Each structure stands twice: as C-alpha cells, then as structure tokens.
Amino acid sequence: MAPKQKNLNPSGLGRAIINRRVKDARERQESGLYTTDIDPTSRLRSVTQEKDLDEFLNTAQLAGMEFTAERRNIKIIQSPTGSSHNPFLLSDQEEQSTLVKHQENKSKLRVPRRPPWTKSITTAQLDRQEKNAFLEWRRGLARLQEDEKFLLTPFERNIEVWRQLWRVIERSHLVVQIVDARNPLRFRCEDLEAYVKDVEGAEGEAGTGNNLRKNLLLINKADLLTATQS
Structure with missing residues (x-):
C-alpha cells in the first residue's frame, strides 16, 4: 500500500487562526493603527496584589525609568508586628472617623480613564500617554494609603487588563x-457608569461627542431573595 502523501495545502481551524494572526500583524505594520495594541510578549493576567519591591519596579517601568545596580547585596527588612495587638481593629470613635473619611474621599476611588486621543496620535505617543495616566491613577491610590491611612481592598494593577476595559467600552x-x-448597590459601580457616558464618538476619539452609550443594571440571583427582601 502506497504511503499517504503529505498535504501541501493544510487546512483547519488551527491553520485559519494562525493565518488570521499573521494577516492582522501585517496590516498593523502597514497601516499604523492609532490604537495601542497589546504587547504580544506580555501576558494578559490579573494582578491584584504586589510585594513592595514588585510594586516599586512596576511603577518605575510605567514611568519609563531605568536603574543601574551598583551593588548586588540587597537586604529587605520587614518590620516586626506584635501578635498581641491587631492594628486593623478600630475603636468605635476611630470607626466613625474612618467612615467620615470614606465619604470625603469617595470621589477619589475612580476607574482609571483612558486619556483623550485622536487619529493623528502615533502608537508610541498613545502608549506613553496611557501609561502616564495609569501611573497617576496608581499614585493617587498610594496617596490615599499614605496620607489618609486607608487600607484598600485588592485592585487590578495590570494596565493591560484596564486597556481591555477601555476598548470594550469604546466599541460598545x-x-x-x-x-x-x-x-x-454594593456591587454597582457608579463611576463606571459616568465613564461610559464620558467616552466620545463611535470609537472613543476625542472631540466626536459624548453621552452616546447607555448603561444597564442586570439584577442576578433574584431567586435567592427572601420574602421580606423581595
């Protein structure tokens, strides 16, 4: 029985996906799209918590800073914490004061915005503007922790994840x-609703008019409500 000849024109879903990616990459190089594409070398993974050293290095990377090591002897010192006292357990007076601070600084806990852009902006310029805006947002949260002594819940620190949100809103x-x-009301994000209304035009380009998109709240798990709640 003669051996099967190798298929010189392979087909299938896998080949179609590869061909599409190659075609898209070629079109991006030729057309120079104004949108900032995701760096193919980085993984789209969620980062909600970082160690102090990782946070410092990632913040420096967003700012475009470079460091040269003069010595390789690095020593990280962690301050000891007493087991007899819980620093996060507040008294009644401290709790009331903290709640007042929460209301006063509520407007500072915002969804990071994509900076305004136009089709005349180059990819490199837009990438730099997005990183600068995201860095300023990170610094604002850091000031809340340092100045107001707030203990923030874990939040997304990977700019690539936020870029996906920006693109979804612009195309919706x-x-x-x-x-x-x-x-x-605990799960509703009012600031996201405000951001959706602020995004301009059909693609998000600055100067094309805002308030074109709509928000909708979908109530889930209504079957778990008690008779009193319903």
Missing part, C-alpha cells in the same frame, strides 16, 4: 453591569 453601545439582587 450598551454596557451591562451584573449585580447581586441581595445587595445590588
């Missing part, structure tokens, strides 16, 4: 937030 006509029916 309707943005849906899914909230838990047992406590919908």
Whole structure:
C-alpha cells in the first residue's frame, strides 16, 4: 500500500487562526493603527496584589525609568508586628472617623480613564500617554494609603487588563453591569457608569461627542431573595 502523501495545502481551524494572526500583524505594520495594541510578549493576567519591591519596579517601568545596580547585596527588612495587638481593629470613635473619611474621599476611588486621543496620535505617543495616566491613577491610590491611612481592598494593577476595559467600552453601545439582587448597590459601580457616558464618538476619539452609550443594571440571583427582601 502506497504511503499517504503529505498535504501541501493544510487546512483547519488551527491553520485559519494562525493565518488570521499573521494577516492582522501585517496590516498593523502597514497601516499604523492609532490604537495601542497589546504587547504580544506580555501576558494578559490579573494582578491584584504586589510585594513592595514588585510594586516599586512596576511603577518605575510605567514611568519609563531605568536603574543601574551598583551593588548586588540587597537586604529587605520587614518590620516586626506584635501578635498581641491587631492594628486593623478600630475603636468605635476611630470607626466613625474612618467612615467620615470614606465619604470625603469617595470621589477619589475612580476607574482609571483612558486619556483623550485622536487619529493623528502615533502608537508610541498613545502608549506613553496611557501609561502616564495609569501611573497617576496608581499614585493617587498610594496617596490615599499614605496620607489618609486607608487600607484598600485588592485592585487590578495590570494596565493591560484596564486597556481591555477601555476598548470594550469604546466599541460598545450598551454596557451591562451584573449585580447581586441581595445587595445590588454594593456591587454597582457608579463611576463606571459616568465613564461610559464620558467616552466620545463611535470609537472613543476625542472631540466626536459624548453621552452616546447607555448603561444597564442586570439584577442576578433574584431567586435567592427572601420574602421580606423581595
């Protein structure tokens, strides 16, 4: 029985995906799209917590700084914490004061915005502007922790994840937030709704008019409500 000849024109889903990626990469190089594409060398992974050293290095990378090591002897000192006292356990007076501070600084806890852009901006310029805006947002949260002594819950620190949100909003006509029916206001993000209304034009380009997109709250898990709650 004669051996099967090798298929000189391979086909299938895998080959189609590879061909599409090659085609898209070629078109990006030829056309010079104004949007900042995701760096193919970086992974789109969620980063909600960082060690102090990692946070310092990532912040420096966003700012475009470079460092030269003069000595390789690095020693990280962690301050000891007493087990007899919980620093996060507040008294009644401290709790009331903290709640007042929360209300006063509520407007500072915002969704990071993509800076305004136009089709005349180059890819490198847009990338730098996005990183600068994201860096300023990170610094604002750091000031809340240092100046107001706030203990922030884990938040997304990877700019690539936020870039995905920016692109989704710019390409959407309707943005849906899914909230838990047992406590919908706890899961609702009012600042995201404000950001959706501020995004301009059909693609998000500055100067093309805002308030074109709609917000919708989808109540989920209504079957778990008690008779009193419903």
